[in-house]
Amino acid sequence: MDGSHWLSMHPLVEKLTENGHDVVVVIPESSLTMGGSETFTVQTYPVPYTSQEITANFQKLSREHFSLPSHFPWIAIEMLDSMMVVFNMFYKSCESLLLNQELIQKLRDEKFDAVLTDPMLPCGQILAEHLSLPSVFFLRGIPCNIDAKATKCPTPLSYVPRMLTSLTDHMNFPQRVKNLFYDLTTHVMCNVLYSPYEQLAKEFLKRDVSLQEILSHAAIWLMRMDFTFEFPKPLMPNMILIGGINCAQKKLLNQDFEKLVNSSGEHGFVVFSLGSMVSEIPMDKAMDIAEAFRSIPQTVIWRYTGKVPSNLGSNTHLVKWLPQNDLLAHPKARAFITHAGSHGIYEGICNAVPMVMLPLFGDQMDNAKRIESRGAGVTLNVLDMTPEDLINALDSVINKPSYKENIQRLSALHLDRPIHPLDLAVHWVEFVMRHKGAPHLRPAAHDLNWIQYHSLDVFAFLLAVLVTTFFISFKCCTYTCRRCCGRKSRPKSKSKKE
Amino acid sequence: MDGSHWLSMHPLVEKLTENGHDVVVVIPESSLTMGGSETFTVQTYPVPYTSQEITANFQKLSREHFSLPSHFPWIAIEMLDSMMVVFNMFYKSCESLLLNQELIQKLRDEKFDAVLTDPMLPCGQILAEHLSLPSVFFLRGIPCNIDAKATKCPTPLSYVPRMLTSLTDHMNFPQRVKNLFYDLTTHVMCNVLYSPYEQLAKEFLKRDVSLQEILSHAAIWLMRMDFTFEFPKPLMPNMILIGGINCAQKKLLNQDFEKLVNSSGEHGFVVFSLGSMVSEIPMDKAMDIAEAFRSIPQTVIWRYTGKVPSNLGSNTHLVKWLPQNDLLAHPKARAFITHAGSHGIYEGICNAVPMVMLPLFGDQMDNAKRIESRGAGVTLNVLDMTPEDLINALDSVINKPSYKENIQRLSALHLDRPIHPLDLAVHWVEFVMRHKGAPHLRPAAHDLNWIQYHSLDVFAFLLAVLVTTFFISFKCCTYTCRRCCGRKSRPKSKSKKE
Numbered sequence: 003m004d005g006s007h008w009l010s011m012h013p014l015v016e017k018l019t020e021n022g023h024d025v026v027v028v029i030p031e032s033s034l035t036m037g038g039s040e041t042f043t044v045q046t047y048p049v050p051y052t053s054q055e056i057t058a059n060f061q062k063l064s065r066e067h068f069s070l071p072s073h074f075p076w077i078a079i080e081m082l083d084s085m086m087v088v089f090n091m092f093y094k095s096c097e098s099l100l101l102n103q104e105l106i107q108k109l110r111d112e113k114f115d116a117v118l119t120d121p122m123l124p125c126g127q128i129l130a131e132h133l134s135l136p137s138v139f140f141l142r143g144i145p146c147n148i149d150a151k152a153t154k155c156p157t158p159l160s161y162v163p164r165m166l167t168s169l170t171d172h173m174n175f176p177q178r179v180k181n182l183f184y185d186l187t188t189h190v191m192c193n194v195l196y197s198p199y200e201q202l203a204k205e206f207l208k209r210d211v212s213l214q215e216i217l218s219h220a221a222i223w224l225m226r227m228d229f230t231f232e233f234p235k236p237l238m239p240n241m242i243l244i245g246g247i248n249c250a251q252k253k254l255l256n257q258d259f260e261k262l263v264n265s266s267g268e269h270g271f272v273v274f275s276l277g278s279m280v281s282e283i284p285m286d287k288a289m290d291i292a293e294a295f296r297s298i299p300q301t302v303i304w305r306y307t308g309k310v311p312s313n314l315g316s317n318t319h320l321v322k323w324l325p326q327n328d329l330l331a332h333p334k335a336r337a338f339i340t341h342a343g344s345h346g347i348y349e350g351i352c353n354a355v356p357m358v359m360l361p362l363f364g365d366q367m368d369n370a371k372r373i374e375s376r377g378a379g380v381t382l383n384v385l386d387m388t389p390e391d392l393i394n395a396l397d398s399v400i401n402k403p404s405y406k407e408n409i410q411r412l413s414a415l416h417l418d419r420p421i422h423p424l425d426l427a428v429h430w431v432e433f434v435m436r437h438k439g440a441p442h443l444r445p446a447a448h449d450l451n452w453i454q455y456h457s458l459d460v461f462a463f464l465l466a467v468l469v470t471t472f473f474i475s476f477k478c479c480t481y482t483c484r485r486c487c488g489r490k491s492r493p494k495s496k497s498k499k500e
Numbered sequence: 501m502d503g504s505h506w507l508s509m510h511p512l513v514e515k516l517t518e519n520g521h522d523v524v525v526v527i528p529e530s531s532l533t534m535g536g537s538e539t540f541t542v543q544t545y546p547v548p549y550t551s552q553e554i555t556a557n558f559q560k561l562s563r564e565h566f567s568l569p570s571h572f573p574w575i576a577i578e579m580l581d582s583m584m585v586v587f588n589m590f591y592k593s594c595e596s597l598l599l600n601q602e603l604i605q606k607l608r609d610e611k612f613d614a615v616l617t618d619p620m621l622p623c624g625q626i627l628a629e630h631l632s633l634p635s636v637f638f639l640r641g642i643p644c645n646i647d648a649k650a651t652k653c654p655t656p657l658s659y660v661p662r663m664l665t666s667l668t669d670h671m672n673f674p675q676r677v678k679n680l681f682y683d684l685t686t687h688v689m690c691n692v693l694y695s696p697y698e699q700l701a702k703e704f705l706k707r708d709v710s711l712q713e714i715l716s717h718a719a720i721w722l723m724r725m726d727f728t729f730e731f732p733k734p735l736m737p738n739m740i741l742i743g744g745i746n747c748a749q750k751k752l753l754n755q756d757f758e759k760l761v762n763s764s765g766e767h768g769f770v771v772f773s774l775g776s777m778v779s780e781i782p783m784d785k786a787m788d789i790a791e792a793f794r795s796i797p798q799t800v801i802w803r804y805t806g807k808v809p810s811n812l813g814s815n816t817h818l819v820k821w822l823p824q825n826d827l828l829a830h831p832k833a834r835a836f837i838t839h840a841g842s843h844g845i846y847e848g849i850c851n852a853v854p855m856v857m858l859p860l861f862g863d864q865m866d867n868a869k870r871i872e873s874r875g876a877g878v879t880l881n882v883l884d885m886t887p888e889d890l891i892n893a894l895d896s897v898i899n900k901p902s903y904k905e906n907i908q909r910l911s912a913l914h915l916d917r918p919i920h921p922l923d924l925a926v927h928w929v930e931f932v933m934r935h936k937g938a939p940h941l942r943p944a945a946h947d948l949n950w951i952q953y954h955s956l957d958v959f960a961f962l963l964a965v966l967v968t969t970f971f972i973s974f975k976c977c978t979y980t981c982r983r984c985c986g987r988k989s990r991p992k993s994k995s996k997k998e
Binding site for chain 2: 155156158159160161171172175178179182229230233234235236237238239240412414415418419420421425426429430433436437440442443444445446447449450454455456457459460463464
C-alpha cells in the first residue's frame with residue numbers, strides 16, 4: 003500500500019533491517035511515497051501508469067473532498083466514485099505484479115521466511131498464498147469490517163460503530179439502526195471494490211477462493227489500534243495491538259523551526275497540517291482559515307504548498323514541510339489543527355496536545371468523533387466552517403482546561419505500556435519467521451459455516467425436541483383424559499340404562 | 501482464595517513487594533496454604549473453623565474423587581455436593597471478613613491503591629466495591645463461564661468448549677448439543693454456588709447488585725491463559741494473558757534429588773505428582789501404580805505421603821515433597837505423570853516434558869483433553885486404569901517421538917514471548933494503581949441490556965418495516981390490479997350492451 007499506509011509501515015521495515023534481517027520491499031515503479039532506501043533492498047516492477055498520473059489522481063481526490071455533499075448516502079456514493087479511480091490504479095499495480103512471471107519466479111527463489119503486507123489491498127496475501135509463505139498483516143483496519151470477518155472477531159453492532167458512521171460506542175436506538183444500515187450498505191460497497199481482487203486471486207492461485215478466506219490465512223494481524231483512541235471491543239488472539247507505533251522519539255528542531263517556536267512568546271504556537279495527501283486547499287477556504295489565524299494570539303505553523311492567501315497574518319508561517327512530531331512535543335505547542343488521520347491523532351495523543359479536527363475523508367470523521375467523545379478535541383466541518391468557528395474552536399481547546407486535562411489523561415494511559423509498540427511488532431514478525439506462522443492462534447471458528455458458527459442447527463434441533471416433547475405430552479394427556487372421562491361416563495350411562 | 505489458587509498468586513505478590521509496594525495480604529486465621537511472610541504484611545481475621553477442619557475437608561474431597569461415578573450428570577451432581585462443603589467454608593470465611601467492622605475500618609484507613617483478588621470467590625471484589633478501590637483479578641477462570649459474562653466477552657458455543665465437557669474446539673453436531681446442554685446445566689449449578697455471595701453483597705453494600713455486575717467492575721483481568729494450552733477464542737481489551745506465570749527459573753536440585761536423578765542412567769526418570777491437594781490415594785490404586793512402575797526401565801520419583809505399597813519396585817522413590825519445576829527442567833526427565841492441574845501442565849509445557857495425565861476433578865479433565873488434542877500427552881482414567889494402561893501410556897509418551905516433538909513445539913511457542921508473564925502482571929497491577937483503574941478498557945456493552953446487546957430491537961424494527969412495506973406494496977398492487985381489470989372489463993360490458 004502506498005501513501006500514508008507505507009509511511010506507517012516504514013519504521014517497522016527499518017527496525018527489522020536493523021535487527022539483521024534481509025528485507026526486500028516489492029513496490030511498483032511508479033508510486034506516491036514509496037521509494038529506495040539505503041537499509042533495505044527494493045525490488046520494483048513496471049506498471050502501466052506514471053508517478054505523475056498517480057500524484058495527479060491523488061491531488062484530484064483531495065481537491066474533490068472540498069466539494070463533497072455533506073450527507074449520507076451521497077457522501078458514500080461520491081467517495082466510492084473517487085476511490086474507484088485510485089483503487090483501479092492499485093488493482094493495475096497488483097495485476098502487474100502477479101502476472102510478472104519473471105519477478106514471481108525471482109521472489110520464489112529468494113526463499114523468504116515471511117511476507118509483511120497491508121491487507122487494505124489483498125495483493126500481498128495473494129502472493130503469500132502463492133509462495134506458501136506465512137504472512138503478517140500491518141493495518142489500521144479494512145473497510146466494511148472485512149478484518150473482523152477474516153479473523154472471525156465478534157463485533158456486535160450494538161456497541162461497535164461501523165466505519166463512516168461517525169458514531170460512538172454509546173448509541174441510542176436510531177443510531178443502532180443507522181449502524182446496521184451502514185453495515186449492510188458498506189458490505190455492498192466493498193463487494194464492488196474488492197471483487198476484482200477475488201477474481202484475480204482465483205485465476206492466479208488456480209482455485210476457488212473468497213477474499214475472506216485468503217485474508218483469514220494471515221498468521222498475525224498487527225493492528226494500529228489502542229483503546230485510548232478506539233472504543234473497547236472484542237479482539238482475537240492473533241490480533242496484536244500496536245497503536246502509537248508511529249510516535250517517534252522527540253528529536254531536536256532545526257534552526258528555522260527552533261527560532262519560529264521560540265519567538266512565539268507566552269501564548270505558544272499552533273501546528274496546522276492536513277496530512278501528507280492534502281497540501282493545497284481552495285483559495286476561499288485558505289482565506290477563511292488565514293482570517294481566523296490573524297485574530298489569535300498564538301503563532302501558527304501551517305503546512306501549505308498552495309498560493310499564499312492575501313490576508314495572511316504576521317503570526318502565521320507557511321511551510322512546505324514540518325517536523326510534526328517534534329513540534330507537537332515542544333512544551334509551547336498549544337493546539338494541533340489536523341485532518342484527523344490516525345497517524346496525526348496518535349502524535350497528538352503521544353504529545354498530549356489538544357486538537358481541532360477538520361476531517362476530510364476515509365476514517366477521518368470517525369477518528370475525529372473518537373477524540374471529540376473523549377473531550378480532547380473539537381471537530382469542525384471544513385466545508386462550511388466560518389473563521390469564527392475556527393477561532394472559537396481554538397479558543398476552547400487552548401483556554402478551557404478540560405481539553406488539556408483530557409488529552410493529558412489519554413496520553414498518560416497510552417504511553418503507560420509494558421513494551422513499545424514497535425518492539426512488539428518486531429517480536430511478532432520474528433515470531434512468524436521463527437515458527438513459520440502462528441497456527442496455535444487460529445480459532446476453530448474458521449472451520450464452521452455460518453449456521454454452525456451461530457449454533458442455529460443446535461437451536462433448531464432443541465426446538466424440534468421441545469416441540470416434539472410438548473406434542474407427545476399433549477397427546478398423552480388428551481388420551482389419558484379421554485380414557486378417564488370415558489371410564490367415568492360409561493358407568494353413568496350404564497346406570498342410566500339400568 | 502486458598503489452595504493452589506494462592507500458590508499461583510504468591511509470586512506476583514512477592515514481585516510487587518520487591519518493586520517497593522506495601523502489600524497487605526488479608527487471610528483467614530485458619531487456612532490450607534496461606535501463611536505469614538517476611539516480605540509482605542499479613543492481616544488475619546478470625547473464622548469459625550480450624551485449620552484441622554479445612555485440611556480434613558480437603559482430604560475428604562480428594563479421597564472422594566477416587567470413588568466418583570464416571571458419567572455426567574452424576575459426576576457433576578457428586579462434585580457439586582463435595583464442592584458445597586468447601587464452598588460453604590469459604591463463604592463463612594467471607595462473611596467473617598465482611599462483618600468484621602473493626603477490620604473493615606482498619607482496611608479503609610490504610611487508603612490502598614488497589615485490590616488484587618481471585619474472583620473464583622467474589623469476596624475480594626465485594627470488599628473493593630465497599631472501599632471504592634479499583635481491582636485487579638488474577639484467575640484461571642470462573643466456573644460456568646461467569647468470567648465471560650462479567651467481561652462481556654463473546655464465547656460462541658460452537659467452538660468454545662465449556663468447563664467439565666472435556667470437549668475440544670472442533671466439535672461435531674452431538675458435541676455442540678452437549679456443549680449447550682452443559683452451559684445451561686452449569687448455569688443452574690453456579691446459581692446454587694454463588695447465590696449466597698450475591699445475597700451477602702446486597703446486604704453489605706446496601707444496594708441491589710448482581711454477581712455479574714460486581715465482577716464487571718474489575719479494571720483488569722489477569723488470565724492464566726496461553727494459546728499453546730487453551731483453544732483460541734475471543735478476548736476483551738481488559739483481559740491480560742499471563743499463562744505460564746508460574747514457570748519459575750530452573751534452580752539447582754538439592755543433593756538428595758541430584759543423586760537420585762544422576763543414578764537414573766540412560767533411561768532417565770519420570771516425575772509423578774497429583775498436586776498439592778492430593779498426596780494420598782487408596783491402597784489398591786497405589787499398588788496398581790507401583791506395579792506399573794516396577795516394569796519400566798526409568799527411575800520414578802513419586803510424591804506420596806500414604807502407606808508404602810508392598811509391591812514398590814526398586815526404581816520407584818517415594819518423597820513427601822519434590823521440586824517439580826527443577827526436576828522437569830532436568831535433561832533426563834522423560835515423562836511427567838500429573839493430575840493435569842493448570843499449574844503442573846504449564847510446568848510440563850515450559851520444560852517440554854510429555855505427560856501422562858490422571859485428571860481427578862475441577863478443570864483437570866478439560867486440561868488433559870487440551871494437551872491430548874495437541875498430541876503432547878496421554879490421558880488415563882485413574883478410577884479404572886490397569887497397570888498395563890499406565891505402562892502403555894508411559895511407553896508411548898517416552899518412546900514415540902511425536903509426543904516429545906509436539907511438547908517441544910508447544911514449549912517453543914509458549915516461551916517465545918515479548919515479555920515474561922510475571923512482569924506483564926506486575927505492569928498491569930501498577931497501571932491500575934497509577935491510573936486508579938482502567939476505564940478506557942471497559943466496553944460499552946456493559947451499558948446495554950440483553951435485547952439491546954444482541955440488536956434484537958433493531959432487527960424487530962427492521963422486520964416490522966419490511967412487513968409493513970410488503971403489506972402496503974401488496975395492497976397497492978391489488979388495488980391497481982382491480983382498477984385496471986375494472987377499467988378493461990367495463991368497456992367490454994358496454995360494447996356488449998351496445
